[in-house]
Amino acid sequence: MTETKSALVTGANKGIGYEIAAGLGALGYTVGVGARGEARREEAVTRLRDAGVDAFGVPLDVTDDGSVAAAAALVEERVGGLDALVNNAGISGSREQLPTTSDLDVIRTVVETNVLGVIRVTNAMLPLLRRSPSPRIVNVSSGVGSLTRQVGSVGNDSAGPVAVAYSPSKTFLNAVMLQYVRELDGTGILVNAACPGYVATDLNGFRGVRTPQQGAATPIRLATLPDGGPTGGFFEDAGVVPW
Numbered sequence: 085m086t087e088t089k090s091a092l093v094t095g096a097n098k099g100i101g102y103e104i105a106a107g108l109g110a111l112g113y114t115v116g117v118g119a120r121g122e123a124r125r126e127e128a129v130t131r132l133r134d135a136g137v138d139a140f141g142v143p144l145d146v147t148d149d150g151s152v153a154a155a156a157a158l159v160e161e162r163v164g165g166l167d168a169l170v171n172n173a174g175i176s177g178s179r180e181q182l183p184t185t186s187d188l189d190v191i192r193t194v195v196e197t198n199v200l201g202v203i204r205v206t207n208a209m210l211p212l213l214r215r216s217p218s219p220r221i222v223n224v225s226s227g228v229g230s231l232t233r234q235v236g237s238v239g240n241d242s243a244g245p246v247a248v249a250y251s252p253s254k255t256f257l258n259a260v261m262l263q264y265v266r267e268l269d270g271t272g273i274l275v276n277a278a279c280p281g282y283v284a285t286d287l288n289g290f291r292g293v294r295t296p297q298q299g300a301a302t303p304i305r306l307a308t309l310p311d312g313g314p315t316g317g318f319f320e321d322a323g324v325v326p327w
């Protein structure tokens with residue numbers, strides 16, 4: 085590995101992922117811009133380089149084994165290892181997600197991306213992360229995956245709209261993360277979940293109230309934790325998110 089720290093951000097061509105890449109780049113990280121669409125990926129890499137970031141494009145569809153394996157090989161070739169992996173890529177699924185009329189294909193697709201995609205990418209990148217003296221994994225989760233907040237939102241809309249695919253996918257992701265935390269205990273790899281808040285992006289038709297840059301703050305903080313920092317936590321800007 086080189087002396088310069090390196091990071092891979094999935095879904096980094098736009099939205100919160102782009103700003104995570106920009107923020108880590110501004111901190112001096114060499115950043116792999118994971119994105120599935122070639123034109124959007126190259127445009128993001130160019131914008132980041134114009135802003136002074138040492139960025140390189142990583143073709144990456146988190147739902148595709150071959151794509152993820154090729155991405156790991158490319159990252160190894162470019163930077164030799166990884167100090168931080170930010171699993172940011174995610175989808176919301178269809179607009180209507182009432183459980184009583186749910187489309188099982190939508191649930192499958194959302195889980196494939198938001199949960200299985202994170203497992204696939206994490207496992208492919210773990211050998212590279214293990215080469216770092218201070219490896220960090222950040223899963224971009226959501227407060228709508230908090231069971232405590234879902235219970236508290238019965239009768240009101242405080243945990244977002246009823247969404248049988250999206251919200252439970254983030255709960256599932258958090259539960260999966262804790263299994264990683266248990267297995268990786270003692271390795272020095274810190275694994276945490278971040279809620280970016282309600283951010284104006286394509287994911288929600290730009291109805292969010294925060295900027296992507298604001299949404300990137302907690303993921304960046306968790307990707308750059310000092311040794312001895314927390315692991316197995318679920319954080320937002322204001323502090324800890326209840327499970």
Ligand code: NAP
Pocket residue numbers: 094095096097098099100101118119120121124144145146147171172173174175197201224225226227279280281282283284285286287288292
């Ligand atoms: P966004 O602008 O729609 O960005 C999502 C990113 O994920 C895009 O780069 C998208 O790529 C990528 N992606 C989706 N499926 C992919 C796949 N199969 N392989 C690789 N990349 C894929 O939305 P965002 O709001 O920035 O979302 C980023 C993360 O924040 C998501 O995990 C989301 O659940 C989470 N989050 C967002 C909010 C919010 O209010 N916006 C709140 C809580 C959590 P394409 O451009 O190719 O589609």
